[in-house]
Amino acid sequence: MKAVAAGVPSLAPFFDEGSGLGHDSPVRSQVVQGSLQQGDTPGLYGGTRKPNICDVKKLKAFLTDPRNHQKAQAWADALSITTAEIPGYLDRLTPVLLRHDTLVKNHDYKKGKAVPFNSLLQAGIAILVDEQGLPAVKCSCGNPLRPFTGDTNRISVKFDDGNEKWQGYKPSSVVAVRPAARPMRQLALVDVDDSARGIDRPVGTTGSADKPFNAAKPRAVPVLAGTSFGDASRQLADKGLAVGYTGKSLPPDDATVTASDPPAGTPLQFGQYVTLSVTGGTSPGSDSGGKTDGSSGGTSTSTPPDSSSSGPSTKPPSSGSSGPSSGSSGPSSPSSPSSSGPSTSSAPPSSSSAPPPSSQKPPSSAPPTTSSAPPPPSDPVTSSAPPPPSDPVTSSAPVTTSAPPPETSSAPATSEPASSAPAVSVPASSGAAVGAIM
Numbered sequence: 001m002k003a004v005a006a007g008v009p010s011l012a013p014f015f016d017e018g019s020g021l022g023h024d025s026p027v028r029s030q031v032v033q034g035s036l037q038q039g040d041t042p043g044l045y046g047g048t049r050k051p052n053i054c055d056v057k058k059l060k061a062f063l064t065d066p067r068n069h070q071k072a073q074a075w076a077d078a079l080s081i082t083t084a085e086i087p088g089y090l091d092r093l094t095p096v097l098l099r100h101d102t103l104v105k106n107h108d109y110k111k112g113k114a115v116p117f118n119s120l121l122q123a124g125i126a127i128l129v130d131e132q133g134l135p136a137v138k139c140s141c142g143n144p145l146r147p148f149t150g151d152t153n154r155i156s157v158k159f160d161d162g163n164e165k166w167q168g169y170k171p172s173s174v175v176a177v178r179p180a181a182r183p184m185r186q187l188a189l190v191d192v193d194d195s196a197r198g199i200d201r202p203v204g205t206t207g208s209a210d211k212p213f214n215a216a217k218p219r220a221v222p223v224l225a226g227t228s229f230g231d232a233s234r235q236l237a238d239k240g241l242a243v244g245y246t247g248k249s250l251p252p253d254d255a256t257v258t259a260s261d262p263p264a265g266t267p268l269q270f271g272q273y274v275t276l277s278v279t280g281g282t283s284p285g286s287d288s289g290g291k292t293d294g295s296s297g298g299t300s301t302s303t304p305p306d307s308s309s310s311g312p313s314t315k316p317p318s319s320g321s322s323g324p325s326s327g328s329s330g331p332s333s334p335s336s337p338s339s340s341g342p343s344t345s346s347a348p349p350s351s352s353s354a355p356p357p358s359s360q361k362p363p364s365s366a367p368p369t370t371s372s373a374p375p376p377p378s379d380p381v382t383s384s385a386p387p388p389p390s391d392p393v394t395s396s397a398p399v400t401t402s403a404p405p406p407e408t409s410s411a412p413a414t415s416e417p418a419s420s421a422p423a424v425s426v427p428a429s430s431g432a433a434v435g436a437i438m
Contacts, residue, residue, distance in 0.1 A: 001155045002117060004106065004138075005163040006124040012108035012115075013141030014075060015062060022054040022095075022139020027124035027192050028168050029101045032175055035152035036250060037100075039133015040180035040187075041242040043270060045096035047189035047199040047210070053126040054095035054139035056206060060087055062142070070112055078107045078114035078144040079136065092204050093128035093136055097192055101169060103148035103155070103176040104135050118148060120157050120174065122166050124192075131183035131203055148176040178250070188240070190215060190270070198270060218267035221260055221274055229255040229278050241274055255281030 004010075006024040009017045027046060037044055063072045063086050076083045098121055106119040121127070126139035135145040152174065159165045184203055191197040191212075198215035201207065219240045224232040230253030233243040255278040262274065 001103070001157045002106075002119045003157050003159045003163040003165070004119045004121050004125070005166055006122045008162050010108065010138075010141045010143060011161060012110050013143060014071060014107075014109045014114075015059075015142035017141050019058070020052075020055065021058055021142055022126045023050075023052070024126050024140060025050075025053070025097055025124050025192055027097055027099060029123035029170070029173050030099050032100055032173050035175055036178050037175045038180055038243070038250075039129065039177050040184050040237065041133070042188035042237060042240055043190050043198075043242065044099065044133065044177070045129065045187060045189050046099045046192040047096060047201060047207070048192055049207070049210075051207060053097065054128055054137075054206070056090055056093065056095070056128070059137070059142055060090045063090075071109065074109060074112060074114040075142070075144055078116070078146070090128075092131055094187060094201060094203050095126060095139065095206055096129055096187065096189060096201075098123045098125050098127060099190060099192070100175045101173060102135065103150075103152060103174060105146040105148055106138070107144050107146075109143070114144060116146075118150065118155075120155075122169075129187070132179035133184065133187070134177055134179050147178065152176050195270075215270035218269055221262055221264050221266045221268060223264040224257045224260045224276060225264075227257050229253055229257060229276070229281065232257045232276060236274065240270065241268065243274075243276070251278050252281030255279065 006026070015021055025048060062068055063075060063083075069083070072083050072086060076086055079089070081089055101123050102121045104119060104121055105116050106121075107114040107116050109115070121135075121138070127135050127145065128137040128139060130136045134147055137143070138145055155171075155174070157171075186200050186202045189199040189201055191199055196214070196216040198213040200211045200213060202209050221241070222235045222239055224235065227235070229243075229251045233253075236243055257276050257278050259277045260274055261277070262268070268274065
């Protein structure tokens with residue numbers, strides 16, 4: 001993991017850093033709880049009233065110049081787009097300043113190709129972010145960026161090549177950005193020169209359409225107990241508050257919020273945190289429930305995630321890592337009870353002379369067979385509750401001791417044969433909470 005300090009030129013940049021393509025600013029990294037942050041988190045990024053922290057027009061002119069086709073091809077390849085898509089892609093990007101030391105997959109330009117490497121960008125570095133809040137371009141050198149996909153809790157940062165360890169660096173405050181649930185219309189930023197001033201910046205603009213808001217205005221914590229984690233996240237965003245967490249992964253969207261700290265009604269200012277206690281949940285893409293923290297930031301104009309679209313946009317693709325985006329790491333429901341229940345081949349036989357279990361229920365018109373001997377005590381119980389002592393226990397036909405046949409039906413005492421109804425009557429994902437309170 002290579003450290004990249006603000007204001008330090010890249011050794012192998014895509015573009016000459018002396019061309020004035022972008023300008024970093026002195027920003028002290030902010031304290032954060034939770035190493036993964038969604039791209040639409042209000043206040044995740046900073047802004048400034050100074051113009052041209054990133055000159056998108058100059059970047060577009062360079063990449064569309066036929067003389068720079070080879071470099072443009074490598075640049076586009078790193079972002080999984082075509083060279084023809086570069087102008088439209090750049091038009092959707094928004095310049096911001098990092099407020100946290102941020103993990104990314106960076107790219108150098110070497111021998112005509114984009115060479116990826118993991119890096120830690122210092123707070124204060126100017127970048128362009130896409131519609132889902134993902135870092136896309138490092139402004140000063142034009143290097144393309146993609147999301148960091150490794151374990152944020154297991155990194156080793158190398159400070160060299162002029163990138164000395166900066167003041168205020170704390171491994172616990174390092175973040176990686178995950179995509180917002182849907183493309184955003186605007187970003188809620190913090191003015192890095194005045195923390196009491198917020199900035200609403202429409203996506204795809206460079207500052208000319210900014211609207212300020214009062215970041216010091218108190219925001220009351222909404223009533224969240226009983227809602228889902230996904231819904232609570234949207235309510236916090238609408239209030240100008242955003243969700244972080246203290247665990248290693250984001251909770252499932254359908255995890256149930258049991259409490260908030262501070263409680264509902266507490267006034268909070270921009271930049272403070274709310275702790276949500278959650279339990280359960282089965283949404284894919286998260287491996288447990290737990291305790292989460294929400295940081296404030298922004299106003300109700302920030303676009304909340306859309307429940308109908310939880311995946312990132314297709315161009316360029318998202319990191320494919322775990323986060324709120326769709327994935328396959330969540331618990332899957334068994335396709336049939338036999339896939340999660342005990343195998344019928346391991347159960348003791350009902351009797352030495354009984355026929356093998358049938359996959360179909362016995363016909364209701366079949367007469368019961370009788371025997372003078374009671375069923376063996378080792379017969380397996382095939383339903384979730386044992387049958388009454390007076391009822392017969394059968395596999396394909398009911399067995400009685402000396403009692404007359406059933407009055408109107410010959411259906412067995414069990415609801416189904418052993419092969420279609422294992423002892424486990426419900427899948428594990430619908431039982432107890434998936435995760436504990438962290």
